[in-house]
Amino acid sequence: MNNPVxxxxxxxxxxxxxxxxxxxxxxxxxxxxxxxxxxxxxxxxPFSPGPRVALWTRDGEVLNQLFVIGDLNEGESLxxxxxxxxxxxxxxxxxxxxxxVDLTVTSLKLLYGGELTVTASNLRPQTVSxxxxxxxxxxxxxxxxxxxxxxxxxxxxxxxxxxxxFVAAKTHYYPSQLAEIERLFETARITPTKGKG
Amino acid sequence: xxxxxxxxxxxxxxxxxxxxMGADYAPDFDPDYRPVPSSDEGGxxxxxxxxxxxxxxxxxxxxxxELNDYLAAMVCALAxxxxxxxRVYLIDNPHFNASMxxxxxxxxxxxxxxxxxxxxxxxxxxxxxxxxxxxxxxxKQWRNLRDSxxxxxxxxxxxxMFTGIYGLAQMSTVGAALSYNRDQEREAxxxxxxxxxxxxxxxxxxxxxxxxxxxxxxxDASKESRNPFFATHPTAEDRQQTLHRAALAYxxxxxxxxxxxxxxxxxxxxxxxxxxxxxxxxxxxxxYLLGKHRxxxxxxxxxxxxxGELHRLRKxxxxxxxxxxxxxxxxxxxxxxxxxxxxxxxxxxxDNAAPEALQLFQRYLAAHxxxxxxxxxxxxxxxxxxxIHE
Numbered sequence: 001m002n003n004p005v006x007x008x009x010x011x012x013x014x015x016x017x018x019x020x021x022x023x024x025x026x027x028x029x030x031x032x033x034x035x036x037x038x039x040x041x042x043x044x045x046p047f048s049p050g051p052r053v054a055l056w057t058r059d060g061e062v063l064n065q066l067f068v069i070g071d072l073n074e075g076e077s078l079x080x081x082x083x084x085x086x087x088x089x090x091x092x093x094x095x096x097x098x099x100x101v102d103l104t105v106t107s108l109k110l111l112y113g114g115e116l117t118v119t120a121s122n123l124r125p126q127t128v129s130x131x132x133x134x135x136x137x138x139x140x141x142x143x144x145x146x147x148x149x150x151x152x153x154x155x156x157x158x159x160x161x162x163x164x165x166f167v168a169a170k171t172h173y174y175p176s177q178l179a180e181i182e183r184l185f186e187t188a189r190i191t192p193t194k195g196k197g
Numbered sequence: 198x199x200x201x202x203x204x205x206x207x208x209x210x211x212x213x214x215x216x217x218m219g220a221d222y223a224p225d226f227d228p229d230y231r232p233v234p235s236s237d238e239g240g241x242x243x244x245x246x247x248x249x250x251x252x253x254x255x256x257x258x259x260x261x262x263e264l265n266d267y268l269a270a271m272v273c274a275l276a277x278x279x280x281x282x283x284r285v286y287l288i289d290n291p292h293f294n295a296s297m298x299x300x301x302x303x304x305x306x307x308x309x310x311x312x313x314x315x316x317x318x319x320x321x322x323x324x325x326x327x328x329x330x331x332x333x334x335x336x337k338q339w340r341n342l343r344d345s346x347x348x349x350x351x352x353x354x355x356x357x358m359f360t361g362i363y364g365l366a367q368m369s370t371v372g373a374a375l376s377y378n379r380d381q382e383r384e385a386x387x388x389x390x391x392x393x394x395x396x397x398x399x400x401x402x403x404x405x406x407x408x409x410x411x412x413x414x415x416x417d418a419s420k421e422s423r424n425p426f427f428a429t430h431p432t433a434e435d436r437q438q439t440l441h442r443a444a445l446a447y448x449x450x451x452x453x454x455x456x457x458x459x460x461x462x463x464x465x466x467x468x469x470x471x472x473x474x475x476x477x478x479x480x481x482x483x484x485y486l487l488g489k490h491r492x493x494x495x496x497x498x499x500x501x502x503x504x505g506e507l508h509r510l511r512k513x514x515x516x517x518x519x520x521x522x523x524x525x526x527x528x529x530x531x532x533x534x535x536x537x538x539x540x541x542x543x544x545x546x547x548d549n550a551a552p553e554a555l556q557l558f559q560r561y562l563a564a565h566x567x568x569x570x571x572x573x574x575x576x577x578x579x580x581x582x583x584x585i586h587e
Contacts, residue, residue, distance in 0.1 A: 086478075087478065089478065089510075094547065096543050096546065096547065097573055098539070098540065098543050099543075102510065105476065106476050106478060109476050109477075110476075110477075110478070114291070114292065114476070114477050115257075115290055115292075117257075117289055117473055118476075121569040121570070122569045122570065122572075123569070123570035123572075123573040124570070124572035124573050124576075125572065125573060125576045134573060136570075137569075141256040141257060143257075145251070145254070145255050145256050145257070147256065
């Protein structure tokens with residue numbers, strides 16, 4: 001192809017087809033029925049694991065992930081199943097904290113093909129958006145052997161579930177972002193999206 | 198009779214007859230063999246050696262020395278002169294599986310240990326994997342694939358002149374390769390049986406294990422509903438039939454199967470392994486396994502606790518009451534997991550049985566003072582206390 005304009009147009013066309021990360025700028029951000037105050041920018045992944053999930057990362061999804069889940073109705077799962085042979089657990093409004101921990105741990109385990117051992121600990125009450133919520137810690141090794149830790153904030157509000165899951169590599173990334181995540185958890189507000197569900 | 202079923206039946210009969218005649222399999226190489234590095238097999242071993250270095254350091258390994266030594270001793274008994282050529286790694290994975298790499302690296306999943314009834318059944322799987330190694334199955338498979346793919350390219354060049362379609366012959370190699378794989382699996386089954394008998398185990402353990410696996414899988418229709426053309430392994434039923442016929446030729450060598458030895462070795466790890474299995478949500482299979490564990494005499498309190506977990510998580514009709522009954526039973530047995538108090542307390546909370554829930558939460562913290570969810574339990578103890586006194 002000798003025409004440089006045509007080559008440029010073709011490249012732009014191909015680049016336009018590729019899925020890309022989009023910037024989530026600092027400040028007040030609404031996602032999935034939650035309003036979060038971000039002190040630093042994030043990158044929204046084009047590969048959302050579910051219709052009620054916004055997946056963000058700072059340095060790449062292996063190193064840190066923030067799942068913002070909200071407006072999740074009864075009977076819906078946190079994530080889409082990676083296989084038609086695997087049914088994801090679903091949310092119900094009468095779930096107590098222990099059941100929501102099971103829901104989270106099992107959903108993450110199944111998201112990774114059932115191969116990872118995901119553990120939860122430190123379940124404790126936490127006020128979320130002026131109401132009774134709770135939080136807990138997560139830990140797991142990736143398939144390749146990277147140790148990751150995380151924190152989960154959750155509240156069932158009426159018939160809907162709102163949840164923020166932060167998971168990051170234990171080395172450097174988790175401790176360096178923890179203060180920012182603590183603030184994000186404290187300021188999270190439920191602002192349901194109209195017309196959902 | 199459909200062609201596929203007829204093919205399977207004839208193959209099963211032939212292999213059964215082979216076993217009954219006492220087919221004597223022998224290793225393809227001498228102990229401590231290593232391929233020449235410049236050969237295709239040397240290249241394959243080089244890549245797998247690198248993979249083994251990752252496995253050796255993997256956090257997914259179960260590193261308990263006693264359990265690993267136990268597996269290694271069994272492999273040595275089965276492999277004989279090839280003991281030093283094989284390394285076993287126990288992997289924390291609740292699925293039923295074991296695998297063998299061409300360089301002598303064997304991986305055993307914890308899900309296998311949860312399913313075997315005795316040492317003889319475990320030896321049947323280990324013997325099968327050792328047979329793959331001794332017959333150099335992986336490199337033979339790779340060479341078969343390479344040669345058939347190369348031939349198919351030449352056939353396609355000819356076919357395209359007549360049909361105008363390129364790729365028909367190459368497409369057919371997929372089915373041929375998978376069929377080759379199934380033949381190797383059958384050979385490994387029969388050679389494994391030979392190793393089992395030579396080590397003094399009851400060869401009948403092999404068909405018994407596959408009968409149980411077939412029963413377990415039948416409970417979950419999604420896992421083996423497949424086209425036999427694309428299957429890499431014979432079905433559990435096919436294996437059971439082949440092994441049953443072949444095992445008859447050997448007779449019983451050690452009918453007790455050493456169930457006690459296996460149970461004693463596994464009991465300290467039972468709770469951790471079963472918890473991983475519960476998270477798979479394969480509830481019908483879990484129910485089958487728990488029935489087996491109850492019969493085999495695994496820690497009673499833990500089996501009852503996991504029965505409660507199964508019903509609590511499954512949430513089918515009547516499961517709530519069954520969960521309460523199972524947790525209550527666990528708490529009557531010696532050494533119940535402290536989690537049984539907590540899960541029963543949450544269920545009582547849902548039933549608005551506040552005094553019972555309060556007492557169970559308190560007993561949970563007394564049984565498990567270092568519980569990491571103490572703050573959550575304290576919250577419920579305080580709010581239930583207030584509710585009861587109002």
